[in-house]
Amino acid sequence: MSATTETRHPPGGANKESTSAQIVGDGQSVGSTFFGTLKQARGWLILGALLLVTVLIGAIAAGSGEQNPLSPDNAAPGGARAAAEVLERGGVEVIRAESLEDAIDALRGSDDTLLLHDPQSWLTSEQLESLGGTLADRTVLIEPDLTILTELADGVRSAGVIPADITDPLPANCANAAARAAGSVSPGGFSYRGAVTCFPLPGEEGGNTAGTFVTTSDGEIGVLGNGGIISNGRIDEHGNAALTLRVLGSTETLVWYQPTQDDLAVTAGPADPLALLPDFVNPLMLWLLITALLAIFWRGRRLGPLVTEPLPVVVRSAETAAGRARLYQDAGAVQHAAETLRAATLTRLAAALRIPPAYPRATVVAAAASKTGRDPAELDSLLNSQLPHSDAQLMQWSQELDKLEQEIRRS
């Protein structure tokens, strides 16, 4: 045997250094890397393309026609593109007025008709007044409210909503040529009273009846109470088309004006705070966004892929004991726990008191009593007969066992 006590553990001796072969490049080229990256990102690219196409289709569909009711560009059932197209084909110039100024400009010529449809009542009395007078040769008001009637159709009064239970077509019953040519129109909308009342409601015969189409005595201002008559959906019913074309197509020019919220009278409200910002703010924001994206790319690009760590299994050792403790507690196994504690304490006491395991408990109790000087009866009750019935008792009793054990250890 060697005299040295040191081991011959060799970090150096057996530590063969290994040198790998020289590796140059990854066997790829710029192109293959590029296409490889594309291929990896194929799923995302396809998803992005799909999203883009969906957005584009949506935008095109939304932009192809407006959705406003009775708009001359709206091909939906609620629109009035059919009427406008037929009128244009018939030689009437249909001007779509975007604003009040547009409408007034378009009406400066001669031989023109104004169609005004303002269900939202955007225009004020002053603005309506500017449309009145002799500006238009003929004026057709679609479902006008009281303000419009007051300003543009003096003498025509509103007579309420036509009841929904009237489903039969309304016959002309008046002297107006257009109405007579139409014969009958679809019911619905509002009724009005005026100088010449056509398509009166049934049961309202007499001098002062309410009808769905009313004109002034000279016939230059017409009030159509039912916009549905000129809508794409119902223009082909009854005499709707005839009435529409005759009323709207009697002049060379038709100015189709549907006021929007842009026509709201400008008031002296608070100025837009964004308008107060200097010019460079928006470009600067855009530029900072670009810079931020660059910074993200700079920090986000990793120097090589992540390296994974094969982690070992970790099992906590006292897990089973903890699990068993929870089981005891959930099941309320007070006596079972007590028996275990008692057995363990007795075993340890016997070992500490040098009593072989085979001896009866009484021997251990007696030895413990003589060692600690406690009352043997008391110890016997603690170690043998006491049986806790609740968590609190178990706790107190187990602490007493522990105290006794420590006492015997110390002495």
Next chain:
Amino acid sequence: MSITARLVVLALLGVIPVLLYPGAVSIALWVALLVLGCAVDLAFAASPRAIGVQRMLPGTVRLSEETVSTLTVRNHAKRTFRGWIREGWQPSAGARNPVHRLSVPAGEGRNLSVQLAPRRRGDLSVHHVTIRSVGPLGLAARQVTIQAPGTLRVLPPFHSKRLLPSKLRRLRELDGRAAVQIRGAGTEFDSLRDYVRGDDVRSIDWRASARRRDTVVRTWRPERDRRVVLVLDTSRTSAARIEDEPRLDTGIEASLLLAVLAQRGGDRVDFIAFDRRPRARVQSGAKGNLLESLVTAMAPLESELIEADFSQIPAQVRSISAHRSLVVLLTALDSGAVEEGLLPMLPALTSQHVVVIASVRDPHLDELRSQRGTAAETYRAAAAERALLDRAAIKERLRQLGAEVVDEAPHELPSKLADLYIRLKAAGRL
């Protein structure tokens, strides 16, 4: 590709023209400037695919020691390489400086040293080297990751080495000591020496004393060339972590100390790691340093999540040694697993060999046992007592079956196991 901080700063400088001439033109011009800069850099950067790397690794390192992985970088490109190189070590390799910034002129080479402080035993691997080559303007870079695999074997730390001198001293005290009262100083005749006061008179060799004038006593020494078979259990029970060390690692420490001690004691040591099949094996007949081959064999051992098949152990031991041996089983004494596997097998082993069962005791159970402050703690104490009682019962049964049991806390186990070996050797039971 990637971009550098310089490009971001340059982009930030673009704020000035955008402020002075707000509008699309200044933005477009500055974007064009940035794109141009990047294009120039990408076009004139040294190709990272023309950089050769060669790694020099120490074959093994002991856990708790540090080592260096040397990477030789050669520039085969026509331009000077400037940029970063990163070695992709797995996190537990503890690479201190995996990223290096360097500049290599065309045709030259550089050595990079990556300091490694491994945090785990086993085979630690490096998969790739990433090269990022920055262009002349320093705005954009080309980046390539090349596969350059390497493995570093991290050996168990053998902390219990510090116990070895004291154990060896005790072993040597057995050697050459007079056969005094204790029957246990060995049974092999060693030599004769002069009687000194205190020697057992029964060991006086009268015949030799008659030849010489002085009283002569016989000395004895322990038997040599006994066989020690270490069986390390790598099954699921070895994964349990006790005092922040898996049972397996404690077992490795204990078997290393015992193996070295037994070898110095003149015995032949075999080692086998086993769960359902042998995971590692070191034979006594093998050439070279036993400790070295042991640590190399133990380094890659991992706990397997399967139940150990103890019924195969006798056959495995027989295949190693046909003679009476000291079989040391390093396993766990959890109730349940032991009754099923270890106990039925044990008689087959004890009938032929001296069996020692070494197991790690969990000191946490003792802590749980003495905490009785609340109801939950009391139940936990009861559960811990139950576990300890079960364990005591199992140990008793093992002893009845003729096995020696060492059941100690992790830091105690190697020392106690070595003590038991010395005691057995002194008693001549090997």
